[in-house]
Amino acid sequence: MKVFVSPEEEIFFKAIANSIFALVKKKPNCVIALPTGSTPVGLYNELVKKFEQGRIDFSKTVFINLDEYAGLGQSHQQSYSRFLRKHFLDKINASEKNILLFNGKAADLNEEAAQREKFVSASGIDLALLGIGENAHIAFNEPGSGEKTRTRVVDLTASTIEANSRFFSGKGDVPTQAITMGIGTILKAKKIVLMAIGAKKADAVKKMRDSKPSGDIPASFLQLHKDIEVYCDKEAGALLENVLPVELNGTKIYFEQNLPRGKNIVFISPHPDDSAIAAGATLSMLAKNNNVFVFVMSSGHHAVLNGEDTEKKIALRESESSAEAQVLGTTPVFLRLGFYDNGEKNFVIDRQRLLQEFEKAKPDIVFLPQERDTHPTHAFSRRLAVEALAKTSLHAELWNYETPWALFSHGTFNAITDFSRETLEKKITAIKSHASQTRRTRFDVAAHDIARFRAISIAEQILSDFGENPLKIRGYLELFAIEKK
Ligand code: F6R
Numbered sequence: 001m002k003v004f005v006s007p008e009e010e011i012f013f014k015a016i017a018n019s020i021f022a023l024v025k026k027k028p029n030c031v032i033a034l035p036t037g038s039t040p041v042g043l044y045n046e047l048v049k050k051f052e053q054g055r056i057d058f059s060k061t062v063f064i065n066l067d068e069y070a071g072l073g074q075s076h077q078q079s080y081s082r083f084l085r086k087h088f089l090d091k092i093n094a095s096e097k098n099i100l101l102f103n104g105k106a107a108d109l110n111e112e113a114a115q116r117e118k119f120v121s122a123s124g125i126d127l128a129l130l131g132i133g134e135n136a137h138i139a140f141n142e143p144g145s146g147e148k149t150r151t152r153v154v155d156l157t158a159s160t161i162e163a164n165s166r167f168f169s170g171k172g173d174v175p176t177q178a179i180t181m182g183i184g185t186i187l188k189a190k191k192i193v194l195m196a197i198g199a200k201k202a203d204a205v206k207k208m209r210d211s212k213p214s215g216d217i218p219a220s221f222l223q224l225h226k227d228i229e230v231y232c233d234k235e236a237g238a239l240l241e242n243v244l245p246v247e248l249n250g251t252k253i254y255f256e257q258n259l260p261r262g263k264n265i266v267f268i269s270p271h272p273d274d275s276a277i278a279a280g281a282t283l284s285m286l287a288k289n290n291n292v293f294v295f296v297m298s299s300g301h302h303a304v305l306n307g308e309d310t311e312k313k314i315a316l317r318e319s320e321s322s323a324e325a326q327v328l329g330t331t332p333v334f335l336r337l338g339f340y341d342n343g344e345k346n347f348v349i350d351r352q353r354l355l356q357e358f359e360k361a362k363p364d365i366v367f368l369p370q371e372r373d374t375h376p377t378h379a380f381s382r383r384l385a386v387e388a389l390a391k392t393s394l395h396a397e398l399w400n401y402e403t404p405w406a407l408f409s410h411g412t413f414n415a416i417t418d419f420s421r422e423t424l425e426k427k428i429t430a431i432k433s434h435a436s437q438t439r440r441t442r443f444d445v446a447a448h449d450i451a452r453f454r455a456i457s458i459a460e461q462i463l464s465d466f467g468e469n470p471l472k473i474r475g476y477l478e479l480f481a482i483e484k485k
Pocket of ligand 1: 034035036037038039040066067080130131132133134137138139140
C-alpha cells in the first residue's frame, strides 16, 4: 500500500486527476467506480474543470457507483446517484448508456446487487476510487464485513448514520440500509485509489495501513491489493510514519510530515554557510528524524575579511558552523580539504579523505551542489563528492540543491520542500550564525526572498495550467533535483 501525504488536498486531487486522464486516454472505454461523500468533491471539480478546458473526452468511459441508500430513488435529494450526477456526471460528456448507477428503490435490491456482480465479472473495473469512513468502512462495507463479500444489501451502523446525518434533516431520516459493492468486488479492481481528508479520518487511515487485515477494520483488507494508492491531507495522515510525497507533473512535494525518516544523511557544504543558505529549512526538518551530517569541505578562511591570522579565521568559521548546527540539529564534520588553497593538485588526497568519511557516515542520502553550479568551490566539491561516492559501494540518493549563485532553471528540479514561517525563522537564524559572512552580504535576506519567490512562482513552474488555480502553497520553499544513483 503506497500512502502519499500532501500539505493540501488540492495537490493530491490534481495528481489523481492526472492519473485518471492518463487512464482514459490510454483506454477510453475504461470502467471507473465512483464514491460519494464530502471527500471526492474536489476531485470531481478538478475533473470537470479539465473537461471544460477540452482536455479530456469521457464519452466512452463507463461509470459505476460504489453504493446507494436503500429506499432512495435516483432523483432523491440525498441519493448517491443524484450526488454523482450533480457534482460530476451531468457536467461532463459521459454517455447515458455508460452510467450504471444503483437504483436504491429497485423492487428487488438483491437482483440489483446480482446485476452489478455480473457486470463486474464481465467488464472488470479499471479503477476504483474510494473514500473511507471514520469506522474504516469502504463503500458501505461496515465493520464485520469479510474479505470476500460481494455486492449486497447491508445494515448501516449507528456511527455511519450519525456521520451521514449532516446531509439529512435529522438522524431519523437517514436510511438504515444500503446496497454496496462488496470488499471482494472492490478488490477485483485493477487499481484502487483511496482518498482521506481531515483529522476525523486519521485513526481509520492508520488502522487501515498498520493493523492486521480483519473484518473489524474493513479498509485493512485493501492491504491485500497489489496496486493501491492512498492519498491523505496532513490531518488524515497525521498518525502515519513512512509516507510518500505526492508527485505532481514529475515534481515531488515534500513537507515536514512526508520527508524521509530513519536515514543517514550527508550534506556536502562547500563553504561553512552553504548548508544553511541552500537547505537550512529542509535540514532542520530532516534532523528531527534522521542522522544529518554536514561535511564542511573548505575552511572558508578566504572570505573572512578582517585580520591576518589564517588559523583564527578558520576557528571563527568553524565556530559559526557549530552554532548553525545547534540551530538546525545537525552534526558538522570539518574536513578542511586542501583543494581550497591548493586546487587540482589536492584532488586525489581530498577524494580519499572524503571517501573515508562517506564510509563512516554510510549515507542513504547525499545533498550536493547542483550540476550547473559554476562557483569554483562548489563545482570542485561536487566533483569530489561524486567521484568519492563512485569509489564506495554505497547507493545513496543524490539531492542536488540550488544556491544564490546557481538557481534552478525551469524543468531542472524535481522536488520541493514546503515549510512554515517558524522553520524559515530557524533557517534565517542558522544563516545569521555566520556573522562574518552576513556582514559582507545579506545571505539571510537573499535566502528569505528566494524561499518566498519559489513559493509564489511554483504553480507556474510545475503545473500545466499556467498558474490557473495555483497550488495552495502559502509558505516558503526549497527546491531540489533528486537522482537515484
Ligand atoms: C460513499 C462511500 C463511503 C464514503 C465514506 C466517507 O460512496 O463509499 O464509504 O466514502 O463514508 O464519506 P465522506 O467522504 O463524506 O467523509
